Amino acid sequence: MSFLERVLPSTRSRSGAAAGAPDAVVIGAGPNGLVAANRLADAGWDVLVLEGQAVPGGAVRSDDGVAPGFVHDTFSSFYPLGAASPIVARLDLERHGLVWQHAPAVVGSPDPDGGWAVLHRDVADTAASLDRLHPGDGQAWVELYRQWTAAGPAVIDALLSPFPPVRGALRTLAALPRAGGLDFVKTLLQSSVQLTGERFAGTGARLLIAGNAGHADLHPNGMGSGLFGMLLGMLGQQVGFPVPRGGAGSLTAAMVRRLESAGGRVECGRPVIRIEVADGRAVAVHTADGERIAVRRAVIADVTAPQLYGGLVSFDDLPARVERGMRRFRWDPATIKIDWALSTPIPWRDAPDRMPGCVHLASSMEGLAASFTEMDGGLVPSDPLVLVGQMTTTDATRSPAGTEACWSYLHVPRRIGGDLGARDGGHAITGAWDEADTEEIAARVEARIEREAPGFTASITARRVLTPPELEQRNANLVGGAIGGGTADISQQLVFRPVPGLGRAETAVRGLYLGSSSAHPGGGVHGAPGNNAARAALAHARLRRR
Structure with a gap:
């Protein structure tokens, strides 16, 4: 049973909704949909959220399906963007039961030459960790963090605002002299390989930044990977990588409780199959x-762009350029997620005194870059970046004392043309994600962790492998295992997201707004796409009244 089925029985499908057409229907009860619904409800709108799954949350859910007494986050786990987002902060979710928990340290990476690079919430502790690996890297980290604290809040404001982010851009320009001027601008535009290579001499510090960029699908040599890696690294330094106490579902539960306290409604098990358009305007949704549910003011779609354009809305109701753009839409790579119940904490070799909640496993910067190049070529990498989440280490409520609820994930190509990780005589992964593929990828990940933590496999008492088809079955927005709503590459960001010319929440259909991670600014639990969609709907309603 999921966490939300226990704490939010009111979110199940039910009849007896309020009479009359709602002001807004939000399609999808993921974090963006719930942010949009809350903002509209705060403005006095009658809001109905329709969710296809049995419980709300989208990719922010947790359950006890791996083993009794163990709580695992089904999809996402750590929320630095949520903790830093002014959009989430304005919801004041702590008043509705949300409690953030932190691991003893934030992020760590075993250094190929021995020891660990560890990001702590105290910058002096982070610097000391890096200096132990390579003297001088600690001071370089402190300087990068100084620049970030001068301009970072303005950069976040610009990233999370509707495009074009006029206010955030002006704030960033005003902060640039304190952050280092054009030198800092150059830093924002660099790849993670360039950024870390210029600033750090040791591998450990470089992997902290590049590993964070690897949370998305950004190639370490690609433009934008430096900004994303620095963003997560500096947010980890600033606010940590917090998790909701009791499971990711606690974050969703707080958002639903807040919405219901403002008069909004969530109905689950009610997938929307069509948005009705009349005279160029969204007038109803069909479940x-x-x-048929008529809509007075707005429909906000927390679904992927391909599911909306040509799916819920026929291309006949859209300009031809939208159909052309969707033919060129690019997904992010597929994801494999593995959950384990362990009898003991992970027995890391040379473990740091304060264990990080999130661990990056990469053999070297060169190997990290090579693995992304291999994926770009449709090949399963020979040595992929493996991310590990130690959830009981971060939140003691996740499993019995002395045990560990943990997970790992890695990216693989959406269409697999070859397998560079296949052992002689062993199974080569094909992308069918049958039992053979599933067992093989799990065995490789477990072997990779075992290299850094001898005894890991012996501590496994239960396991769940979520392959790309399984991820999509549990959350329709994770199409083919893509967790970002479309590639985070610069070619599909800003005014190009999801297609050129549609860089805002507004669509070509009046009263219809795209409020998912397929919209600017993309993936991450920060609420910006949903907030931007609600903001646009409110603005248009004010214009119509005038």
């Missing part, structure tokens, strides 16, 4: 159970 799989045959109901």
Whole structure:
């Protein structure tokens, strides 16, 4: 049973909704949909959220399906963007039961030459960790953090605002002299290989930044990877990598409780199959159970762009350029997620005194870059970046004392043309994600962790492998295992997201707004796409009244 089924029974499908057409229907109860619904409800709108799954949350859910007494986050786990987001902060979710928990340290990476690079919430502790690996890297980290604290809040404001981010851009320009001027601008535009190579001499510090960029699908040599890696690294330094106490579902539960306290409604098990358009305007939604729900003001779609354009809305109701753009839409790579119940904490070799909640496993910067190049060529990498989440280390409520609820994930190509990780005589992964593929990828990940933590496999008492088809089955927005709503590459960001010319929440259909991670600014639990969609709907409603 999921966490939300226990704490939010009111979110299940039910009849008896308020009479009359709602002001807004939000399609999807993921974090963006719930942010949009809350903002509209705060403005006095009657809001109905329709969710296809049995419980709300989208990719922010947790359950006890791996082993009794163990709580695992089904999809996402750590939320530095949520902790830093002014959008999430304005919801004041702590008043509705949200409690953030932190691991003893934030992020760590075993150094190929021995020891660990560890990011702590105290910058002096981070610097000391890096200096132990390579003297001088600690001071370089402190200087990078100084620049970030001068301009970072303005950069976040610009990233999370509707495009073009006029206010955030002006704030960033005003902060640039304190952050280092054009030198800092250059830093924002560099790849993670360039940025870390210029600033750090040791591998450990470089992997902290590049490993964070690897959370997305950004090639370490690609433009934008430096900004994303620095963003997560500096946010980890600033706010940590917090998790909701009791599981990711606690974050969703707080958002639903807040919405219901403002008069909004969430109905689950009610997938929307069509948005009705009349005279160029969204006027109703149709559910799989045959109901037509008229809408007075707005429809906000927390679904991927391909599911909306040409899916819920026919291309006949859209300009031809939208159909052309969607033919060129690019997904991010597929993801494999593995959950384990362990009888003991992970027995890391040379473990740091304060264990990080999130661990990056990469053999070298060169190997990290090579693995992304291999994926770009449709090949399963020979030595991929492996991310590990130690959830009981971060939040003691996740499993019994002395045990560990943990997970790992890695990216693989959406269409697999070869397998560079296949052992002689062993199974080569094909992308069918049948039992053979599933067992093989799990065995490789476990062997990779075992290299850094001898005894890891012996501590496994239960395991769940979520392959790309399984991820999509549990959350329709994770199409083919893509967790970002489309590639985070610069070619599909800003005004190009999801397609050129549609860089805002507004669509070509009046009263219809895209409020998912397929919209600017993309993936991450920060609420910006949903907030931008609600903001646009409110602005248009004010204009119509005038």
